[in-house]
Amino acid sequence: MKKKYFLNANIIDPQNSIDEVGGLIIGENGLIEAVGKKVNTNNIPSREKYIDLKGNYIIPGIVDMRVFVGEPGFEYKENFRTLSEASLSGGVTSVVTMPNTNPIIDNVSIVDFLKRRGRDKAKINIFPTASLTKNLEGTNMTEFGLLQAKGIIGFTDGYKTIQNTRLMSRIMRSAYDLNCLIMQHVEDGELAKDGMVNDGIISTKLGLQGISDLAEKIIIERDLTLLEDFNCRYHISQISSQKSLDVIKRRKENVEFTCGVSINNLSLNENDIGDFRTFLKLSPPLRTEDDRLALIKGVNNDLIDVIVSDHKPEDEEQKRLTFAQAATGASGIETLLPLALELYHNESIKLNKIIKALTCNPAKILKINKGNLSIGNEADFCILDINKPWVVKKENLISKSKNTSIEGRKLQGKVTNTFVKGEELFKI
Amino acid sequence: MANVKKAIKISKKHLLGIQDLSIADVNFILSEAKQFIALNKSKNKKLDILRGKTQINLFFEPSTRTQSSFELAGKRLGADVMSMNLNNSAIKKGETLIDTAMTLNAMHPDIIVVRHQDSGASNLLSQKVNCAVLNAGDGRREHPTQALLDALTIIDRKEKIEGLKIAICGDIVHSRVARSNIYLLNMLGAEVNIIAPSNLMPKDIDKLGVNRFSDMKKGLKDCDIVMMLRLQNERMTSSFLSSNREYYEYYGLTPDKLKFAKDDALIMHPGPMNRGIEIDTNLADDINKSVIKEQVELGVAVRMACLKIFCE
Numbered sequence: 041m042k043k044k045y046f047l048n049a050n051i052i053d054p055q056n057s058i059d060e061v062g063g064l065i066i067g068e069n070g071l072i073e074a075v076g077k078k079v080n081t082n083n084i085p086s087r088e089k090y091i092d093l094k095g096n097y098i099i100p101g102i103v104d105m106r107v108f109v110g111e112p113g114f115e116y117k118e119n120f121r122t123l124s125e126a127s128l129s130g131g132v133t134s135v136v137t138m139p140n141t142n143p144i145i146d147n148v149s150i151v152d153f154l155k156r157r158g159r160d161k162a163k164i165n166i167f168p169t170a171s172l173t174k175n176l177e178g179t180n181m182t183e184f185g186l187l188q189a190k191g192i193i194g195f196t197d198g199y200k201t202i203q204n205t206r207l208m209s210r211i212m213r214s215a216y217d218l219n220c221l222i223m224q225h226v227e228d229g230e231l232a233k234d235g236m237v238n239d240g241i242i243s244t245k246l247g248l249q250g251i252s253d254l255a256e257k258i259i260i261e262r263d264l265t266l267l268e269d270f271n272c273r274y275h276i277s278q279i280s281s282q283k284s285l286d287v288i289k290r291r292k293e294n295v296e297f298t299c300g301v302s303i304n305n306l307s308l309n310e311n312d313i314g315d316f317r318t319f320l321k322l323s324p325p326l327r328t329e330d331d332r333l334a335l336i337k338g339v340n341n342d343l344i345d346v347i348v349s350d351h352k353p354e355d356e357e358q359k360r361l362t363f364a365q366a367a368t369g370a371s372g373i374e375t376l377l378p379l380a381l382e383l384y385h386n387e388s389i390k391l392n393k394i395i396k397a398l399t400c401n402p403a404k405i406l407k408i409n410k411g412n413l414s415i416g417n418e419a420d421f422c423i424l425d426i427n428k429p430w431v432v433k434k435e436n437l438i439s440k441s442k443n444t445s446i447e448g449r450k451l452q453g454k455v456t457n458t459f460v461k462g463e464e465l466f467k468i
Numbered sequence: 469m470a471n472v473k474k475a476i477k478i479s480k481k482h483l484l485g486i487q488d489l490s491i492a493d494v495n496f497i498l499s500e501a502k503q504f505i506a507l508n509k510s511k512n513k514k515l516d517i518l519r520g521k522t523q524i525n526l527f528f529e530p531s532t533r534t535q536s537s538f539e540l541a542g543k544r545l546g547a548d549v550m551s552m553n554l555n556n557s558a559i560k561k562g563e564t565l566i567d568t569a570m571t572l573n574a575m576h577p578d579i580i581v582v583r584h585q586d587s588g589a590s591n592l593l594s595q596k597v598n599c600a601v602l603n604a605g606d607g608r609r610e611h612p613t614q615a616l617l618d619a620l621t622i623i624d625r626k627e628k629i630e631g632l633k634i635a636i637c638g639d640i641v642h643s644r645v646a647r648s649n650i651y652l653l654n655m656l657g658a659e660v661n662i663i664a665p666s667n668l669m670p671k672d673i674d675k676l677g678v679n680r681f682s683d684m685k686k687g688l689k690d691c692d693i694v695m696m697l698r699l700q701n702e703r704m705t706s707s708f709l710s711s712n713r714e715y716y717e718y719y720g721l722t723p724d725k726l727k728f729a730k731d732d733a734l735i736m737h738p739g740p741m742n743r744g745i746e747i748d749t750n751l752a753d754d755i756n757k758s759v760i761k762e763q764v765e766l767g768v769a770v771r772m773a774c775l776k777i778f779c780e
Contacts, residue, residue: 244670245487247587247609247644316588360566362586364607 041068041462045090049098049423051076054392055400055412063090064098066419070462075413093423099395101133101164101420101460102377103402103411105223105300106277106348108198108369109135110440111157112150113142118353118440123373124162126439128466130374131422131455132349134165134403134410139176140198146171146182151190163465165420167193167406172211172222176200181211185218193406194221196277199323199368201259203229208266215272221406223275224263226284227324231255236363238327242310248363251325253281260284264291271296275405278302278350280324282334288343298405300346301335303379304370304445308332312445318359318366319443322350336388339397345405347397349376353441370445374438379446381426381453391426419462428454478777482594482601485610486651494616494655500773501620501766508544508768518547521578521779525551526568526593527604528584533739533764534604534614538581541771547578547779565589566596573597579779582606587644600778608644608703614738615648617770619656621763622693625734630657635688635729637663638697638719638746641670642704645738646697650676663687665719667708684719688728695736696721696747712745721747726757734759 044066051062053075063079066072074083084090104127110117118126127135137158139145145154145168158166170192174180184195195215201224202208215222232255237243239250260276264287267274276299279285288299304322309329313320320326338344352369359366372379380398383389399411409417432449434442458466478493486494507513523542527535535551542549554568565584572580579600582590587607594601605611622629634653640646640662650673653660660678662669674680681687688694699715709715716722721735735751735758743749752758 239671241672241675244672244676245609245647247607247647250671316591357564361564362584362589362592364586365564 041070043068043088044462045084045088046098046423047080047090047092049093049096051098051413052392052395053100053413054396055100056414058413059392061095064413064421066459066462070419072413072415072417072419075415096456097424097426098413098421099131099424100399100411100413101422101458102131102398103134103136103406103408104132104349104351104373104376105136105346105402105406106138106302106350107135107373108138108140108352110353111141112153116440117355120157120161120166122438122440124164126374126437127164128458128460129438129455131377131424131458132164132373133420133422133458133460134167134408135373136167136169136193136406138196138198139169139171144171144176145169146174146176148183148186148190151187151192155191163460165410165460167408169194169196169223171195172197172202173207178202178204178207181207181214184214184220188218188220193408194223194275196223197225199225201225201227201229205262205266208263209269212266212270212272212274216270219273221273221275223277224259225277225323226256226259226263226279227251228255228258231258236321236325237313238310238325240310240328242313246313246316246363253283253327253331256281256324257283257287260287264295264297267295267297273405274298276300278305278324278348279335279344280305280327281331285334285338285343288338292343298345299343300348301339301344302350303347303372303376304350306332306335306339306347307379307382308445316363318361318363319370319447320445321363321366321368322370322445323368336383339389339393345397345401347376347380347394349373351439353439354443355441356443359443369443371437371439371441371443372445375432375444375446375451377424377455378430378451378453379449382451385452420460422455422459423457424453425456426453428452430454482590482603483612483774483778484590484594484601484603486612486615486648486655487610489612491655494619494652497616497770497773497777498620498623500777501616501770504769504772505624505766508765513544514546515544516546517776518542518545518779521547522576523547523549523775524572524577524580525549525604526554526572526580526582527552528554528582528589529605530555531583531604533767534583537764537767538604538771541768541775544768545772545775547775565592569593569596573599579775602774602778605644608642608647610648611644612648613767613771613774614645615652616774617763617767618649618695618736618738619652620766620770621736621759622734624762624766625759626692629653632658632692633661633690634658634693634695635661635663635691636695636697637684637687637721639668639699640664640673640697641668642700643697649695650678654678661687661691663719665709665715684725685728688725691729691733693734693736694721694726694729697738698740699742699746716745720745721751723748723751726751733757736760736763738763
């Protein structure tokens with residue numbers, strides 16, 4: 041690999057507190073050699089060619105903490121190759137994959153397969169999770185220690201919640217002993233049963249079963265209460281309401297935990313469901329505009345640490361059904377950053393904060409050395425034209441499934457180049 | 469009868485819900501329906517307005533009165549009517565609503581009447597077929613022809629709706645009839661009281677411009693119309709109520725509770741009734757108070773009007 045020089049870029053690397061105009065030098069080994077304002081034409085040998093980015097941004101490659109991949113079992117929805125291509129086009133260089141596959145990632149024997157497929161087919165970094173319970177049944181714990189030793193980054197039942205309180209307390213104890221990361225999808229199963237949308241005027245009007253925001257609050261309250269006893273590494277996968285934030289704010293004072301939010305809940309509200317748009321059937325559901333604004337505030341106040349895509353590819357057949365029958369979830373990995381930038385452009389959240397929630401914050405929770413531009417690290421980063429206008433069209437999406445929640449949305453900001461380990465893998 | 473008002477047109481292609489209609493649309497449908505009331509009482513009930521047109525009744529959920537009402541309405545207007553009960557055929561074979569719609573669409577019907585257990589099903593269907601779609605009830609969302617026939621019944625007896633105080637009482641949360649009636653009665657200027665135990669009251673219902681009551685007596689006070697709803701046990705997946713006995717005690721319409729309404733208050737029920745659960749059996753049959761049979765009768769007229777208007 042040839043050495044690469046980039047100059048005149050707006051570099052944002054929240055982990056190293058870099059937010060300045062400067063350059064980036066990538067060594068022949070794909071590692072970062074130098075970064076920041078000190079990098080200019082004076083550091084570059086005259087015979088070397090450099091790329092003048094003319095004010096475009098360089099940010100660390102995005103770490104997306106919540107991604108569903110269809111492999112194994114649902115390759116027709118998304119496989120590692122298509123996920124990788126879609127991710128790269130959105131500046132995502134590391135993903136945490138959910139265990140809700142077929143077979144379910146719940147035992148050691150499948151982890152090798154997963155790692156091998158991920159390595160062979162994906163050009164991005166794949167960090168697989170395993171399920172918290174065998175077969176996602178919510179009754180028996182998986183082998184946290186053995187799975188973690190095989191390279192599992194964390195444990196979650198994906199879009200299922202551990203409903204049994206006794207089991208949850210035991211999971212936390214084991215996770216404490218083995219220093220494992222637990223990621224919980226927070227929703228009380230009985231309260232949210234058969235629910236499809238936020239419980240409120242929209243559910244009443246559409247005649248759809250509602251999901252109360254209390255269903256989320258109750259599990260958060262319960263888990264954080266349990267956490268007081270055994271403070272394991274605990275992460276709330278994603279929250280959707282003001283009420284949850286109130287609990288989180290109060291609990292932050294005495295327990296340690298982290299929290300995520302889906303870009304969908306930051307950018308959309310229940311009114312967007314309109315005339316039964318099944319592409320907006322999401323879990324957690326889209327809630328009120330007040331909730332959305334509270335979540336934005338939550339990111340600004342550092343109550344929410346991470347923004348995720350909650351990328352859940354579903355084929356068209358699963359969405360061309362009545363709302364009740366349609367599958368839940370939206371494809372979103374390639375629009376994660378551009379949609380997050382909307383929050384910057386409309387002055388909801390500062391750019392640095394957005395990048396932080398997409399890069400070094402998730403990396404810190406996962407304890408991986410990603411999401412930064414530290415010297416000596418693998419050069420995973422992307423170049424961003426922050427003002428470039430474009431329109432989301434499902435036919436232009438790279439992901440195998442086209443179930444975007446923001447079809448037709450006018451966005452501003454697009455990744456022009458993405459690099460993994462110093463190698464340019466995506467170019468617009 | 470023949471003086472069809474060609475000048476007036478409906479603003480929508482499909483009848484999916486009262487929500488989509490304008491007040492002009494509603495008045496147009498009701499005025500057309502009025503013309504059919506006399507016809508339905510006469511000896512020769514057959515017209516040829518829809519001769520040569522094909523009407524498909526697509527019922528994914530069991531129904532007796534709505535389906536027979538639509539069938540009769542179509543036949544009286546001279547349409548070729550085909551009724552399909554799909555609650556135990558294609559669906560069981562794994563065919564989706566859209567596939568069924570496409571299949572039927574290929575047969576070139578002029579109008580499809582659909583009932584489905586899922587809210588929004590008629591909207592989905594209307595996006596995929598070329599002909600007009602009439603919603604005969606979708607999940608909990610809307611049942612527009614029921615609300616229209618209720619309005620026609622009220623107008624028939626009280627001459628107007630504006631200014632009336634109307635109570636809708638019972639299983640509101642599962643009721644598409646309640647939702648359609650709330651939209652329509654509000655639109656026509658009535659004051660609507662919603663009465664239900666909290667477990668059967670949808671969230672934020674007051675945002676639809678109604679008054680909510682969990683005390684039936686308070687809710688019935690000075691009402692001109694008492695509309696009772698059926699307790700939809702088939703849609704109740706977990707415990708909503710302790711017992712039918714207790715429900716009857718607090719929310720069943722009895723002579724005692726009816727006293728709180730106006731003396732000349734009329735009783736309505738979309739049927740089928742659970743006698744002795746939501747309504748006292750004698751009250752239901754009281755010809756001086758109950759207009760339940762009239763609702764069924766005018767239902768045919770309203771559906772004839774809808775078929776005629778939306779077929780054109």
